[in-house]
Amino acid sequence: MKIAGVICEYNPFHRGHAYHLAETRARTGCDYIVACMTGSFVQRGEAACLSKWTRAEMALRSGADAVFELPALYAIRTADVFARGGVAILSGIGADVLSFGSETADMHLLESIAELRENEPDCVSNAIRRGLSEGKSHARAQGEAIAEYLNLNPELLDSPNFILAFEYLRAIHALSARIQPIAIRRAGDYHSGETGAGYASATAVRRLLRMGEMKRAAAELPETVQFALREWKGMHAPDDLLIHCLRSMTESEITALPDVSEGLENRVKRAASEAFDRESLIEKLKCKRYTRARLNRLCAHAMLGLTRALAERHPTPEYARLIGMREDARPLLRELKRRAQIPIVSSPKALVNSEVFALEARATDLRALCMNAPEQRTQNAEWTAKFVRV
Numbered sequence: 001m002k003i004a005g006v007i008c009e010y011n012p013f014h015r016g017h018a019y020h021l022a023e024t025r026a027r028t029g030c031d032y033i034v035a036c037m038t039g040s041f042v043q044r045g046e047a048a049c050l051s052k053w054t055r056a057e058m059a060l061r062s063g064a065d066a067v068f069e070l071p072a073l074y075a076i077r078t079a080d081v082f083a084r085g086g087v088a089i090l091s092g093i094g095a096d097v098l099s100f101g102s103e104t105a106d107m108h109l110l111e112s113i114a115e116l117r118e119n120e121p122d123c124v125s126n127a128i129r130r131g132l133s134e135g136k137s138h139a140r141a142q143g144e145a146i147a148e149y150l151n152l153n154p155e156l157l158d159s160p161n162f163i164l165a166f167e168y169l170r171a172i173h174a175l176s177a178r179i180q181p182i183a184i185r186r187a188g189d190y191h192s193g194e195t196g197a198g199y200a201s202a203t204a205v206r207r208l209l210r211m212g213e214m215k216r217a218a219a220e221l222p223e224t225v226q227f228a229l230r231e232w233k234g235m236h237a238p239d240d241l242l243i244h245c246l247r248s249m250t251e252s253e254i255t256a257l258p259d260v261s262e263g264l265e266n267r268v269k270r271a272a273s274e275a276f277d278r279e280s281l282i283e284k285l286k287c288k289r290y291t292r293a294r295l296n297r298l299c300a301h302a303m304l305g306l307t308r309a310l311a312e313r314h315p316t317p318e319y320a321r322l323i324g325m326r327e328d329a330r331p332l333l334r335e336l337k338r339r340a341q342i343p344i345v346s347s348p349k350a351l352v353n354s355e356v357f358a359l360e361a362r363a364t365d366l367r368a369l370c371m372n373a374p375e376q377r378t379q380n381a382e383w384t385a386k387f388v389r390v
Contacts, residue, residue, distance in 0.1 A: 001031050001032070001331070001332070001335050002028065002029060002030045002031050002032075002096050002097070003030060003031065003032050003033075003034060003094065003095045003096050003097070003332065003335070003336070004024050004025070004028045004030035004032070004033050004034070004095065004096065004097040004098075004099050005033070005034045005035070005036060005090035005095035005097065005098050005099070005179070006020070006021070006024065006033065006034075006035050006036070006064075006098075006099050006100065007035075007036045007037075007070065007082075007083070007086035007087070007090070007098070007100065007164075007168070008035050008036070008037050008038075008059070009037065009038045009042045009043065009048070009202075010035075010037055010055045010058060010059055010202075011038075011042050011048050011049055011050070011055070011202050011206070012049055012050050012055060012058065012202060012205060012206075012221065012225070012228065013055060013058035013059055013062060013221065013222075013225050013228075014199070014200060014201075014202055014205055014220055014221050014222075015187075015199050015200070015220065015221065015222055016101075016186065016187045016199040016200075016201070017059075017062070018062045018063060018222045018224075019187050019199065020099070020101050020184055020186070020187075021033055021059075021062065021063030021064060022063060023099075023184045024063075024097075024099040024182075024184065025063065027099070027182060027184065028097050028099065028182060030096070030097060031332075032065040032066070032329060032332040033063060033064050033065055033099075034064070034065065034066045034067075034068065034090065034093070034095055034332070034336070035056075035059050035064040035066070035067045035068070036068050036069075036070050036086045036089045036090050037052065037055065037056065037059065037067050037068070037069060037070060037323075038052075038069075038070050038072075038075040039052045039069050039070065039071070039072055039075060039360060039363060039364065040052055040072070040360075040363045040364040040366070040367040041072055041075060041076050041300055041304075041363050041366075041367065042075065042076075043075060043076065043077070043079075043082050043293075043297075044293050044296050044297070045076055045293070045296035045297035045298070045299060045300035045301075046237075046296060046300075047235065047237075047366070047367040047370040048367065049206050049209060049232065049235065050228055050231050050232065051231065051367075051381070051385070052069065052323060052364075053323065053324070053385050053386070053388050054228045054231050055228070056323050056324035056388045057225075057228070057324060057388050057390060058224075058225040058228050059324075060324055060325065060326050060388065060390040061224040061225060061390055062222055062224045062225055064326075065325065065326050065329040065332055066322060066324070066325040066326070066329055066332060066333065066336075067322070067323055067324045067325070067388070068089055068093070068320050068321060068322055068323065069321045069323050069360070070082075070085055070086050070089065070317075071085065071317060071321075071356050071357070071359070071360055072304065072306070072359050072360050072363040073085070073306065073310070073311060073314060073356050073359055073360075074086070074317065076297055076300050076301065076304075076306065076363075077258065077259075077297065077311075078259060078294075078297075079160075079163050079164050079167045080167050080170065080171070081311075082164070082167070083164055083167035083168045083170070083171045084167075084171040084174065084175070084315075084316060085316065085317055086168075086171075087168060087171035087172055087175060087177055087179070088171070088175055088177075088316040088317050088342075089317050089320050089342075090179060091172075091175060091177035091178070091179050091341075092317065092320055092340065092341050092342035093320050093336045093339065093340045093341075093342070093344060094335070094336055094338075094339025094340055094341070095179055096179065096180060097179065097180045097181075097182055098168060098172070098179050098180070098181050098182070099182050099184060100161075100164065100165055100168055100181070100182075100183060100184070101161050101183075101184055101185070101186035102161050102162055102164075102165035102183045102184070102185065102186060103156060103159045103161055103162045103185070103186060104156070104162065104165075104183070104185065105183040105184060105185040106183070107181070107182075107183055109150075109152075110165050110166045110169055110183060111166075111169060112150065113146060113150070113157075113166040114166045114167075114169035114170045114173065116146055116149070116150075117146075117166065117170055118170065118173070121149065123149065124145045124146060124149050125145075127141075127144070127145035127148060127149075128141045128142050128145045129141075131144055131145060132289075134288075135287065135288040135289055136288050136289065137288060137289050137290065137291050137294070138289075139158075139163075139291070140158065140288070140291075143157035143158050143163075144157070161186055165183055168181060169181055175316070187199040200220040204220065205217050205220050205221070208220070209229075209232050210234075214229060214232070217229060231376075233371070233372055233373035233376065234371075234372035234373070235370045235371050235372055236370060236372060237277075237278045237370065238303070238366065238369050238370055239276075239277035239278045239279075240277075241303060241366075241369065242278055242281070242299050242302070242303055243272060243275055243276070243277070243278075243281065245302050245303050246268060246269070246272035246281075246299075246302055247272050247273060249269075249302065251265045251266060251269055252265075254268050254269065254302070256307045256308055256309065257298060257301045257302060257306070257307060257308065258297075258301055258306065258307070258308045258311050259294065259297070259298070260298065260308075262289075264285075264290065264298075267284075267285055267290075268285065268298070270284075271284035271285050278299065281295075281299070282295050282296070282299075303366055304359060304362050304363055304366060305359070305362065306359060310355065310359070313355075314355075314356050317342065317356070318342060318343075318354075318356070319342055319343045319344075319345055319350075319351065319354070319356075320340065320342055320343070320344050320345070321345050321346065321351070321357075322344055322345070322346045322387075323346070323387065323388060324387065324388025324389065324390070325388075325389065325390075326389075326390050327389055327390065346387055348361075348382050348383055357382075360382065361380075361382045361383075364381050364382050365379050365380070365381070365382075368381060
């Protein structure tokens with residue numbers, strides 16, 4: 001049995017994702033596809049537009065055979081941690097192949113960049129330091145330095161899927177994972193707002209949802225998943241909760257969050273004392289060094305109580321939580337259980353003593369407070385939501 005794995009967010013699932021799953025099956029000749037999907041929050045530090053259970057059903061109706069959860073502890077983090085978490089789960093359950101979308105399918109190029117990230121030449125290190133001294137973010141300075149060294153377009157190294165692609169390769173090497181990587185050139189532009197032709201991005205679909213353009217949003221999704229839009233009743237950011245949380249935290253508590261350094265805690269405290277919502281906070285903090293994505297993640301970390309110490313206690317996932325599967329994929333589950341090197345669990349009762357799952361439950365409860373519909377704002381969905389069967 002050949003099993004392919006994908007690491008995804010499906011926020012929401014669209015035609016480009018369906019294309020990737022179909023190409024994965026065609027290119028690898030796999031018998032089954034397993035998805036490792038983010039839960040209630042996504043890598044940018046924002047609440048997912050649809051629940052994890054709905055997004056899992058979308059995937060299962062469109063090419064995936066089983067969906068495992070990438071815990072928030074790894075999902076709402078920098079690209080390297082996100083990649084390491086996903087690779088560790090797929091490797092831990094015995095997937096043979098990791099298929100990922102990228103702006104390039106040139107595996108030699110991706111391997112070269114992964115190697116550069118591990119063994120950085122002095123000239124690249126010096127170029128990164130120059131970029132930092134000019135006020136650039138570390139990611140930007142690093143991307144430009146590598147692009148210059150390899151004679152590449154710097155914009156390529158600033159593309160989210162491209163960055164994740166070589167981080168997946170780094171994670172495979174670091175974990176000594178016995179999993180074969182395969183890059184599939186993505187269809188459509190990750191950030192494009194274009195709709196109506198070809199492959200609209202998830203960004204474009206979410207924009208249509210926020211505008212109330214339900215028919216146009218549905219037109220950008222495969223027919224198999226359009227049912228999911230019935231769940232969409234609007235959402236908002238929990239701005240008051242965020243500002244209260246940051247104002248209540250001490251500078252040392254902010255310093256204890258992941259990726260807070262260089263006096264950022266002082267800037268956060270000052271900005272929180274003046275900001276009236278999330279956007280005004282981000283505007284006060286945003287600069288070349290501190291990107292919007294990094295600051296959005298900081299906000300999520302603060303509200304969820306995701307500390308550096310918690311992250312360091314769990315460098316890689318210790319379990320694989322199955323949240324949905326196809327009924328005809330039972331042979332897959334039996335094989336995964338035979339291969340697995342980490343526990344496969346589906347019931348939250350098995351995770352009652354896990355602080356990683358406790359963080360997941362907080363993330364799901366926080367997402368509930370982002371919903372506009374009263375019936376979607378209730379607590380404890382982790383304990384009441386049904387396992388997804390298709």
